[in-house]
Amino acid sequence: xxxxxxxxxxxxxxxxxxxxxxxxxxxxxxxxxxxxxxxxxxxxxxxxxxxxxxxxxxxxxxxxxxxxxxxxxxxxxxxxxxxxxxxxxxxxxxxxxxxxxxxxxxxxxxxxxxxxxxxxxxxxxxxxxxxxxxxxxxxxxxxxxxxxxxxxxxxxxxxxxxxxxxxxxxxxxxxxxxxxxxxxxxxxxxxxxxxxxxxxxxxxxxxxxxxxxxxxxxxxxxxxxxxxxxxxxxxxxxxxxxxxxxxxxxxxxxxxxxxxxxxxxxxxxxxxxxxxxxxxxxxxxxxxxxxxxxx
Amino acid sequence: xxxxxxxxxxxxxxxxxxxxxxxxxxxxxxxxxxxxxxxxxxxxxxxxxxxxxxxxxxxxxxxxxxxxxxxxxxxxxxxxxxxxxxxxxxxxxxxxxxxxxxxxxxxxxxxxxxxxxxxxxxxxxxxxxxxxxxxxxxxxxxxxxxxxxxxxxxxxxxxxxxxxxxxxxxxxxxxxxxxxxxxxxxxxxxxxxxxxxxxxxxxxxxxxxxxxxxxxxxxxxxxxxxxxxxxxxxxxxxxxxxxxxxxxxxxxxxxxxxxxxxxxxxxxxxxxxxxxxxxxxxxx
Numbered sequence: 001x002x003x004x005x006x007x008x009x010x011x012x013x014x015x016x017x018x019x020x021x022x023x024x025x026x027x028x029x030x031x032x033x034x035x036x037x038x039x040x041x042x043x044x045x046x047x048x049x050x051x052x053x054x055x056x057x058x059x060x061x062x063x064x065x066x067x068x069x070x071x072x073x074x075x076x077x078x079x080x081x082x083x084x085x086x087x088x089x090x091x092x093x094x095x096x097x098x099x100x101x102x103x104x105x106x107x108x109x110x111x112x113x114x115x116x117x118x119x120x121x122x123x124x125x126x127x128x129x130x131x132x133x134x135x136x137x138x139x140x141x142x143x144x145x146x147x148x149x150x151x152x153x154x155x156x157x158x159x160x161x162x163x164x165x166x167x168x169x170x171x172x173x174x175x176x177x178x179x180x181x182x183x184x185x186x187x188x189x190x191x192x193x194x195x196x197x198x199x200x201x202x203x204x205x206x207x208x209x210x211x212x213x214x215x216x217x218x219x220x221x222x223x224x225x226x227x228x229x230x231x232x233x234x235x236x237x238x239x240x241x242x243x244x245x246x247x248x249x250x251x252x253x254x255x256x257x258x259x260x261x262x263x264x265x266x267x268x269x270x271x272x273x274x275x276x277x278x279x280x281x282x283x284x285x286x287x288x289x290x291x292x293x294x295x
Numbered sequence: 296x297x298x299x300x301x302x303x304x305x306x307x308x309x310x311x312x313x314x315x316x317x318x319x320x321x322x323x324x325x326x327x328x329x330x331x332x333x334x335x336x337x338x339x340x341x342x343x344x345x346x347x348x349x350x351x352x353x354x355x356x357x358x359x360x361x362x363x364x365x366x367x368x369x370x371x372x373x374x375x376x377x378x379x380x381x382x383x384x385x386x387x388x389x390x391x392x393x394x395x396x397x398x399x400x401x402x403x404x405x406x407x408x409x410x411x412x413x414x415x416x417x418x419x420x421x422x423x424x425x426x427x428x429x430x431x432x433x434x435x436x437x438x439x440x441x442x443x444x445x446x447x448x449x450x451x452x453x454x455x456x457x458x459x460x461x462x463x464x465x466x467x468x469x470x471x472x473x474x475x476x477x478x479x480x481x482x483x484x485x486x487x488x489x490x491x492x493x494x495x496x497x498x499x500x501x502x503x504x505x506x507x508x509x510x511x512x513x514x515x516x517x518x519x520x521x522x523x524x525x526x527x528x529x530x531x532x533x534x535x536x537x538x539x540x541x542x543x544x545x546x547x548x549x550x551x552x553x554x555x556x557x558x559x560x561x562x563x564x565x566x567x568x569x570x571x572x573x574x575x576x577x578x579x
Contacts, residue, residue, distance in 0.1 A: 004481060004482065005403060005404065005405075005482065006405075008399075008403055008481070008482035008483070009399055009403050009405045011395075011482075011483065012395045012396060012398055012399040012403065012482070012486075013395075013396055013399045013405075015391075015392050015395060015396075016392050016393065016395065016396035016452060016457070017396070019392065019448075019451055019452040020415070020452040020454075023430075023448065023449040023451075023452050024418070024452050024454075025418075026429075026433065027426035027429040027430045027433060028418070028421055028425075028426055028429075030426075030429040030432070030433065031425060031426045031428065031429035034428055034429055034432065039432075045432065045435070093323075096316070096319065096320060096323075097320070099316050100313050100316065101313055101316035101317040101319075101320050102313065102314075102317040103317060103320075103321060105565065106321075106324070107320045107321060107323075107324040108565065108569065109561070109562060109565060110324030110325065110327055110328050111323075111324055111327050112561065112565065112568075113327065113328050113331060113558065114327060114328075116507055116511075116554075116557045116558065116561050117331075117511075117554055117557070118510065118511040118513065118528075118529050118532075118553060118554070118557075119511065119513050119529065120513060120529045120530070120532040120533050120536075120550075120553075121532065121550040121553055121554060123533075124532070124536050124546055124547075124550050125330045125331070125334055125550065126330065128543060128546075129330055129333070136333065169327070174572055177569050177572040177573055178572060178573060180573065181573035226420065226422065229422065229424070230422050230423065230424055232424065232514055233513040233514050233517075236513075236517075237513065237533065251424050254424065254427075255427065255518070258427065258428045258431070259431075259518060264428050264431075264432065265428075267428050268428040268429065271424055271425045271426075271427065271428065272425060274422075274424065274425065275421065275422060275424075275425040278420075278422065279420065282420070
């Protein structure tokens with residue numbers, strides 16, 4: 001029986017483990033190695049004789065590369081727009097969707113439609129609607145008497161918040177479902193006794209719901225912060241970093257360095273730096289959770 | 296008597312608030328899909344009047360020409376087919392590979408099992424962007440670039456569903472498999488005849504998510520595939536948009552068709568989908 005189990009382990013684990021080592025683990029290791037070498041041209045990719053160790057020079061170069069550092073700053077700014085808006089909106093929606101109403105399934109399907117839509121479709125759609133010249137949104141705003149409606153994706157100041165807003169619209173359904181499950185798990189006795197104490201609905205939300213769902217809020221803030229840095233598809237399809245450099249976030253810069261200028265090692269170094277920034281933020285969030293998360 | 300009346304008043308009050316909530320939620324849901332409503336409407340209009348009168352949702356003259364034109368487009372259905380092939384390949388292979396390893400993590404005993412699991416979970420934090428250059432170089436050396444396989448094989452080994460399925464398999468009582476072992480069944484037999492049939496909800500969740508992620512993937516085909524005939528629908532749609540930059544109605548029709556498979560599946564199995572997010576999102 002033990003031999004049978006040992007044989008089964010080999011059969012069941014091997015396909016996944018080999019694939020994982022090959023396609024997940026190996027790229028992680030080589031990403032670091034590549035960032036320490038000098039493959040910064042297309043010919044460098046083929047000609048292995050010119051391959052050389054570059055130490056941390058790619059990293060040092062990135063740190064003094066103004067546009068690269070600015071792109072990191074824009075990524076952080078995007079996170080600051082996206083994460084609070086997404087989570088606040090999702091919690092609000094979850095509060096509503098856990099109440100009783102008719103056509104629950106239909107409404108849920110409506111809310112989920114943006115989430116299951118591909119990013120190019122989203123880009124084409126919002127690109128047309130938000131077109132500053134003749135797009136529906138601004139035409140409507142003009143009819144309502146707004147003389148100078150925003151430039152949205154074409155504005156230097158509005159491009160990044162608009163992208164964050166579209167992203168919230170697209171992703172909110174997922175977060176809403178998770179918060180919905182958490183809110184449903186709050187024991188109803190807690191609300192009943194709060195009711196007896198004469199607590200208002202707002203008071204109940206702040207002193208019962210929020211503390212009870214705070215572990216979920218924490219988990220969602222951590223995961224949405226991590227995913228907020230992975231916005232290449234969103235930005236590439238909608239503004240490609242423009243207008244000017246207004247929405248040129250870190251990933252746009254990294255992919256461009258890699259696949260337009262073929263500075264593979266340099267791009268890899270910047271990608272590793274971004275990963276380190278994400279990890280640092282996650283660690284800070286873990287440290288800070290004691291203050292507000294109730295388990 | 297008085298109690299019954301009070302009860303009746305309360306009931307109708309609850310009913311009114313339920314009706315009120317329905318109105319609020321329906322309006323909100325409609326607001327969320329407003330862009331899609333305008334899109335569908337525009338796809339049946341003539342381009343010149345696509346957004347002239349957006350509030351006229353049912354066009355004056357219904358134009359099926361946009362859809363006809365897509366039907367005759369050189370590449371559109373090629374891209375559609377490629378996307379479908381990739382999604383089917385991913386679903387078939389990923390379900391097999393991932394459910395097998397999840398079975399091992401849930402039901403088999405081997406040295407280092409739990410450590411390995413924790414390592415895999417921790418490695419999930421590493422974002423795909425950080426390895427994009429390494430993956431590009433690796434796929435080049437392996438000859439995967441510009442083949443649809445590059446969208447299938449590397450996406451089979453995601454840890455996310457190993458976690459989901461392991462949790463689900465662990466909930467299946469061991470007594471079932473122990474009885475089967477006494478009857479002389481092998482682990483392969485237990486897996487295929489007991490565990491898999493009992494895990495339909497979890498497997499269906501995985502199939503759904505895999506389909507949606509694969510169908511909507513943009514970055515991988517954009518970076519790893521160049522030939523127009525090997526391209527998939529997301530990136531194809533982008534060149535379609537450039538090709539018909541002035542013809543918004545046609546673009547809208549193209550977008551509409553690209554959403555159909557996902558919406559179709561979603562409408563039918565949304566309960567599993569919601570269940571899947573609620574259970575994994577919480578723990579993950």
